[in-house]
Amino acid sequence: MRFLIEPVEARSLDHVLRLAEATHAAGLDGVLLTASETLPAPLVVAAAVAARVPDTRLAALVDGGDRHPIQLAEEAAVVDVASGGRVILAVRPAPGREDVYGEVLDLLRLSFAARPFRFEGRHWTVPAGLDQNVHNPERRVRVTPAPAQARLELWVAGGGREQAFPRGLGYLADTSEDDADLQRAWQDAATAPASLGAPRARREHWTDAPTLLARLRAARGAWDQDWAAVAAPVEALREIASVVRPRVQLDRLPPGLEEFWDETEPWRLAGDTPPAGG
């Protein structure tokens, strides 16, 4: 399972950078950046993190459909290029824009390809071909720069999951989406060719290692969840990296590894319950 860490408190760049640096130092995969009151544009924050922290994946959860998708695509592509291909763009429908969400995803995917396209949807036509724009008209557009990734990693979020399956996109579930529900939703999709290998993630809130471990084990069993996005403080990262992650992995490895992987905190093997007074 791969781990993204989300700032519990993202009031300033310093908060985010401290967490991103600790995430990198702990050997975890990346950060998940969401809009906060003081930092309302996660992709701008992602660019700043890219300039200070190497390697780490930069996932940004943004609204789609409240403005032209080409502009969102341009921003994501710039950050992807600047970061050397580290962006994961998780898009949820902007409030009240659920009806255009499918077109948002299609326009994003066309924009992330390096080839020119035309698009005629119900809400957007690209290029629009307005009568007033007469000079040097273009019949197709190519959004630039092309992302650094061959295909910029695009995830569906915020309940738009029926849009994720047919497009083979990853899905970032909210904390409140329960295993049974996700299992039902993924039963058919899981074997649909388009969805093979598509990332399945859920957001989590850190409380303690046993709780997180239990949730992740159950989620993996239910719908093959293979990414976790955990809102956690810096102090929790070592435990996530050296206790939770190996424990999730252990279930699928040959027996006998436990004693080697559990030298620091032996109680966790005994049913993952801390001893009294511990």
Place this chain on the structure above:
Amino acid sequence: MQSTAARPTHPTVLYRELVEAAELADRLGFHGIWLAEHRLWYDGYCPALLHAEALVAARTTRIRLGQAMLVGAQHDPAGLARNVATLQQLSGGRVELGLGLGHRDAEFDALGLRRDRRGRRLEEEILPAVEGLVDRIWLGGMATPTLERAARRGHSLVLPQTIYTHELAPILDEYRSLGGRGTIGIMRDTWVAADGRAADRARERIAAHYLEEAGAWWVLKGTVGFENPDQLARQRDRTLRAALIGTPEEIAARLRADVAAGVEVFVLRVDYDFHSQAELLEQIHRLAEEVAPLLEGAT
């Protein structure tokens, strides 16, 4: 940030080089770094300047973050406001928001916007969305509607690089007479040349790059540049004559003349497609160490 036929550059390297140049400019005491925007362009031109400047913000402490220009009329008001607020917060308040109108029909058309409504869109939708920055907003252009808008709303000006020094007075008079009290900035294409040969080479390449862009994409007097070779040649000559290319003494003399005419801030372009990154850093050094000292006391 361009990767052209003359200087092919990996797109990721362009941004790394931007940060390196900005760190140097920050150390050498420059007031700001200003970037230019185009979208749907052919050579990697940056369509999201505030994101590029977030990289700079994270690696510098003092230098201000401007745009000459960000194509304001093509942005979404709420989206722009979020991006500006975030950059302003994470940079510790270093944003100088330079907003232009844009001029390529194709950029507007892709986004479903009418180019002929660009002024109205800037006025009615974009500027109100970033109102909080009022005295940190610079409007790009020199036409009366822009001067009037800037004067009325309390914004500063960034004049285009193609204006000759002797043409400044009527423009600035108009702005001031309309009640404009902001700062006067101007863009200048610049290259500090050690000798005549280096100056000629810079002139040649700046001209070639200008002809490529303007010829293929810009609209000059109603047609595309290449279809109007006389007009294109005139524009190229104007660009070259207005450019500051020469020894530190020659450049300083031209800057002093602009200052005497009322210019208060210079946005000096030194990033082109005919030089290496080392040469760019050398230009930044030379501006700070050879040109700036010659300007002390200029008013």
